[in-house]
Amino acid sequence: xxxxxxxxxxxxxxxxxxxxxxxxxxxxxxxxxxxxxxxxxxxxxxxxxxxxxxxxxxxxxxxxxxxxxxxxxxxxxxxxxxxxxxxxxxxxxxxxxxxxxxxxxxxxxxxxxxxxxxxxxxxxxxxxxxxxxxxxxxxxxxxxxxxxxxxxxxxxxxxxxxxxxxxxxxxxxxxxxxxxxxxxxxxxxxxxxxxxx
Numbered sequence: 001x002x003x004x005x006x007x008x009x010x011x012x013x014x015x016x017x018x019x020x021x022x023x024x025x026x027x028x029x030x031x032x033x034x035x036x037x038x039x040x041x042x043x044x045x046x047x048x049x050x051x052x053x054x055x056x057x058x059x060x061x062x063x064x065x066x067x068x069x070x071x072x073x074x075x076x077x078x079x080x081x082x083x084x085x086x087x088x089x090x091x092x093x094x095x096x097x098x099x100x101x102x103x104x105x106x107x108x109x110x111x112x113x114x115x116x117x118x119x120x121x122x123x124x125x126x127x128x129x130x131x132x133x134x135x136x137x138x139x140x141x142x143x144x145x146x147x148x149x150x151x152x153x154x155x156x157x158x159x160x161x162x163x164x165x166x167x168x169x170x171x172x173x174x175x176x177x178x179x180x181x182x183x184x185x186x187x188x189x190x191x192x193x194x195x196x197x
Contacts, residue, residue, distance in 0.1 A: 003043035005108055007101060010034040018065075018084070025065040025084055032058045033097040035124055036110065040148060049148030053141050054122060055112055056129040059093035095166045096133050104176050104195045106145050111193075113164055114139045119154045134185065136164045163189060 016028035036053040064087050071080040100111040113136035117128050130136055140153040155162075162184060169181040176195040183189065 004041050006039045006041065008037040009098060023067050025067050027063040027065065028060055029063055030058065030060045031094040031097060036099060038143060051143060051148045051150050052124055053110055054124040054127045055114060056127050057097045058129055058131050059133060061089050061091040061093040064088045064090055092133055095168045096136065096164055098167045100167045100170045102195060108143045110141045111165060112139055116158065122150060122152050133164060137162050138165050
């Protein structure tokens with residue numbers, strides 16, 4: 001009997017060099033989330049099973065800032081101060097990365113956004129990196145509670161304007177019901193995801 005299931009996701013944020021004209025500054029920020037290690041521990045703390053969800057997601061947004069700088073010199077001592085105030089984030093990004101953990105009827109499922117070229121792929125070495133949010137499709141990985149065997153469930157057919165789920169905006173309303181938020185080129189949508197047996 002499983003005591004606890006631990007999800008460990010590889011996540012990095014890279015802040016690039018700031019450039020701009022005068023007081024206006026633009027800073028690229030790259031968010032990367034890759035494979036998720038799923039580990040089931042027994043009640044005594046020993047490992048029951050482990051598996052890896054293959055995914056590579058990366059998006060880059062640009063932070064728009066206004067900067068103020070000042071300085072003071074007194075003899076041979078000079079002091080300079082610069083401050084950047086972020087005004088806006090240009091582009092969409094990190095809200096579409098990561099996963100939604102769904103645990104119903106003793107079964108763990110992970111909902112992730114993936115590239116359509118990865119349909120059917122469960123080997124981490126064969127996964128293509130997702131960089132374009134508008135091309136992502138929702139995919140579910142399910143795990144057998146006793147063995148940890150993983151199954152990938154892809155949409156049977158999808159459209160170019162497929163709804164892309166925002167994993168960071170999810171709320172469990174009750175048993176088997178999740179409030180999810182997603183968007184596509186036509187706009188944003190709020191809906192209920194229902195898990196059945």
